Amino acid sequence: MTKHIVTAFDTDLRDLLLELAQMAGWAERSVELAVDALMTGARDEAERVIADDDRVDEADRKIESDAVLLIARRQPMGDDLRVIVSSMRVSQDLERVGDLAKNIAKRALIIDGTIQQRTLAHGVDSLSRLVLGQLKRSIEAFVERDTAKAEDVWRHDAEIDALYTSLFRELLTYMMEDPRNISSCTHLLFCAKNLERIGDHATNIAERAIYTRTGEMMAVNRPKQDELGTAVSEPNRPN
16 A cells, blocks of 8 residues: 555656646747747747747646645655645746746847847847756756756856846947937847846756755855846845
């Protein structure tokens, strides 16, 4: 009987993590399509991101419901309980990633064209690649309970901030040089900030991966930079 209960619990927990991994895949794809729409003017991709956001939201609700039911039915303790509770928190981060991707897609529709300046296109592409890499590794770290990979994501959070700051400065320069650039560059500023925030959510997930394994939250403040490149210390957000 005990063996049956343990096996059933393991199956339920595996299914929950599979749901989370699937949701992460949808969120990652939304970011990819939104950035591509921003750089190429592909309206169909932007509209798809906006339409698919409901699927990400529904996945978040289902994971929360399944996690609560799993706790009620199996009454897990220790590591298992931390994994289940953290799965709910991670799904919330992914839901926010989907919202941020939708925001980028909406601005892509407003800009309605490719990014004209080659340096800006390169900057947005570089930032999105770095952010997506962080997001993918953070999910892998959580599902695999890999603290080394999670710590690597945590340490590289500052790289996203540095790249965002560089792009922020470039956009300000273009706006000051030619007022006709103000409208499009303002939208790009918001898109870049959305990507930076997605990077923060990836770091949240990495911190959760460490917590599920060790039972302790990261105690050291994250190294951050503001938009002007000034180093600041940001306390870990409560997850």
